Amino acid sequence: xxxxxxxxxxxxxxxxxxxxxxxxxxxxxxxxxxxxxxxxxxxxxxxxxxxxxxxxxxxxxxxxxxxxxxxxxxxxxxxxxxxxxxxxxxxxxxxxxxxxxxxxxxxxxxxxxxxxxxxxxxxxxxxxxxxxxxxxxxxxxxxxxxxxxxxxxxxxxxxxxxxxxxxxxxxxxxxxxxxxxxxxxxxxxxxxxxxxxxxxxxxxxxxxxxxxxxxxxxxxxxxxxxxxxxxxxxxxxxxxxxxxxxxxxxxxxxxxxxxxxxxxxxxxxxxxxxxxxxxxxxxxxxxxxxxxxxxxxxxxxxxxxxxxxxxxxxxxxxxxxxxxxxxxxxxxxxxxxxxxxxxxxxxxxxxxxxxxxxxxxxxxxxxxxxxxxxxxxxxxxxxxxxxxxxxxxxxx
Numbered sequence: 222x223x224x225x226x227x228x229x230x231x232x233x234x235x236x237x238x239x240x241x242x243x244x245x246x247x248x249x250x251x252x253x254x255x256x257x258x259x260x261x262x263x264x265x266x267x268x269x270x271x272x273x274x275x276x277x278x279x280x281x282x283x284x285x286x287x288x289x290x291x292x293x294x295x296x297x298x299x300x301x302x303x304x305x306x307x308x309x310x311x312x313x314x315x316x317x318x319x320x321x322x323x324x325x326x327x328x329x330x331x332x333x334x335x336x337x338x339x340x341x342x343x344x345x346x347x348x349x350x351x352x353x354x355x356x357x358x359x360x361x362x363x364x365x366x367x368x369x370x371x372x373x374x375x376x377x378x379x380x381x382x383x384x385x386x387x388x389x390x391x392x393x394x395x396x397x398x399x400x401x402x403x404x405x406x407x408x409x410x411x412x413x414x415x416x417x418x419x420x421x422x423x424x425x426x427x428x429x430x431x432x433x434x435x436x437x438x439x440x441x442x443x444x445x446x447x448x449x450x451x452x453x454x455x456x457x458x459x460x461x462x463x464x465x466x467x468x469x470x471x472x473x474x475x476x477x478x479x480x481x482x483x484x485x486x487x488x489x490x491x492x493x494x495x496x497x498x499x500x501x502x503x504x505x506x507x508x509x510x511x512x513x514x515x516x517x518x519x520x521x522x523x524x525x526x527x528x529x530x531x532x533x534x535x536x537x538x539x540x541x542x543x544x545x546x547x548x549x550x551x552x553x554x555x556x557x558x559x560x561x562x563x564x565x566x567x568x569x570x571x572x573x574x575x576x577x578x579x580x581x582x583x584x585x586x587x588x589x590x591x592x593x594x595x596x597x598x599x600x601x602x603x604x605x606x607x608x609x610x611x612x613x614x615x616x617x
Contacts, residue, residue, distance in 0.1 A: 256297040257546070257553060260317035260364055262328030262338060263352075265302040268456060271486075272330045272531045273303075276352045277290055280327065285523075287543050291553025303334050308548045310337015318347050324553050325350060327538060330531075332356035332375070332591040342368050348553070352538045353531060357406050360582040362613035366560050370583045371538040371568075373503055374609035375403050376410030378480040381501045381604035382451060383414025389499075391449035391476055392420050396444050398453040399430035407453035407480050415451070423447050431603050433461045439469045450475055455482035460491035467494035469489030481505075481590065481597070488527055488595050495592045499602045503585045504572040508599055516571035527569075541577075541605035544568075580611030 241381060252515035260279075263273030277300075299321040301313045314337055317323045325348045328338050335354035342349035342365065349368045351359060359368060386394065396411060398404030404427065415422060423445050441582045442450055450471070454462045459482065466472055472494070481502020488495050506517070506529070516536065520528040528536075539564055548562030549555045564577050576583040589603040 226320050228304050229379050232568075234491070256295045256319065257291045257325070257551070258299065258323045260299040260301070260321055260328075262301045262313055262317055262324035262326060262334075264330050265300070267305050269330045270307045272353065275526075275529055275531040276327075276330070276535035276538070278520070278526070279528065279537075280352070280539040281533040282520060283536045283539035283543065290416075290551075291543060292546035292553075293548060294551040303329050303331070305331045305334060307331065307333030310334040311340055312337075314338045314341035316474050318345050324348065327352060329354055335359060339363060339365075339368065339506075343574065346556075348559075350538045350542060351391055352534045354441075356402060356405070357609075357612075358578040360578075360609060361611055364580045364611065364614035364616060366581075366616050367415045367556070369541060369563055369577065371541055372534045373585075375406035375581055376413075377585075377607055377609055378482075378501045378503065378585075378587055379407045379410030379451075379453070380414050380567045380609075381589075381607050382411055382478060382480070383416070383604045384418040385421055385501065385589050385601075386415060386449055386451065386478055387420045387570070391477070391478075393423055393447045394420060394449045394451050394478075395424045395426060395445055395447045396422055396451050397426040397438060399432070399458070400427040401430040403454050403455075404430070411451055411473060429454075431458055431578060433458045435462055435465045436469075439465060439471060442471060442475070443469065447475060449478055451478045453480045454487070455480075456487070457490075460487040460495070463491045463494040463498060481530075482591070484592055484597055487513045488592060488597070494511070498592045499600075500590050500592075500597070501587050502530065502590060502597075503575075503583070503587055504533050505588050505590050505597045507590075508573070508588070509594060510571075510573070512569065513571040522527060530572075533571050534587060537572075539547075540568050540570070541566055562610040578608050578611055579616070580609065580614040582609045582611065584608040 259327050265273050327350050330353045332354045339359050351370040353372045355373050477498045479500045481500040544566040545559045545563040549559050568575050573586050575583045578584050582615050586605050587603045587607045589601040590597040591600050
């Protein structure tokens with residue numbers, strides 16, 4: 222991304238409506254404008270800024286394919302930089318709902334920030350579309366009819382990982398991650414799928430987030446002599462872990478697996494250390510389908526950037542909203558019909574067709590991917606139609 226484009230996007234994130242004060246307004250009072258008001262609450266600065274940009278780009282591209290309209294109505298956009306800062310989650314979401322009176326709130330990336338958005342969505346009834354954050358509670362114990370996720374739950378990729386490992390002869394494994402919610406939730410999926418397939422977890426290792434001093438834990442892995450290591454790391458820590466794993470010589474005899482975010486967007490930083498690493502995820506750049514090829518070409522033409530899983534999730538977020546808005550002819554105040562249409566939608570996605578679970582989380586194929594020559598190559602489908610269990614979800 223060019224510096225000028227980044228500056229432009231960051232400046233754009235600051236252009237929002239005039240400030241106001243007062244109590245939170247009921248959602249019913251918002252549908253007075255001729256335009257549908259869509260609020261983006263995404264990271265536009267900091268480490269997650271490229272993810273926020275990709276999500277917004279994908280969303281806008283899908284909407285542009287519909288003539289820029291939702292159910293025949295023009296769309297007005299509002300933007301808030303969430304800064305990936307959980308303590309500001311409620312405040313920033315409230316700004317979009319109360320001050321800008323958005324009909325739809327699209328956000329966010331960081332699960333901690335999502336918890337703030339989730340509180341506001343449940344309190345006010347505003348339609349919230351989650352384009353990334355995989356925190357379980359949003360579509361489990363605190364599920365809500367006005368909250369839809371278009372990405373994944375944190376345990377979905379690893380729910381497909383265990384059997385794939387055992388099928389490849391790797392029956393004794395060590396798990397390693399950071400000590401935080403996303404790591405714990407990813408372990409849930411791995412533990413369930415791996416033990417059900419007959420695998421044995423020798424050790425569960427962790428270190429504080431975002432610590433990247435892996436040497437002591439790598440020594441424990443070497444001493445345990447597992448067939449494989451499975452992990453959840455993302456962002457800057459992911460390539461550091463792969464480099465340290467290789468530097469310790471562990472990649473010569475121990476196969477490294479991970480939730481797909483281990484290798485997503487960091488292959489250049491990981492370099493040779495990533496070669497041969499196997500991951501599971503609901504998308505891969507290399508998916509050899511006409512739908513994915515067209516999406517990638519169109520995205521590159523529109524933004525002069527290569528799309529990633531975050532762009533796909535943003536694109537699918539708009540596709541879901543388009544189906545709902547078209548079903549109610551743009552009358553988003555007709556909540557019952559709107560939500561029913563979104564729950565019943567089939568999304569023709571670059572990742573492959575997917576549907577919505579009763580807890581409003583995608584039911585989707587999870588792909589098995591191996592890093593080959595600096596690319597995540599699809600080598601199979603790890604599991605078809607994987608659904609998060611939606612534990613504790615009671616819609617009402």
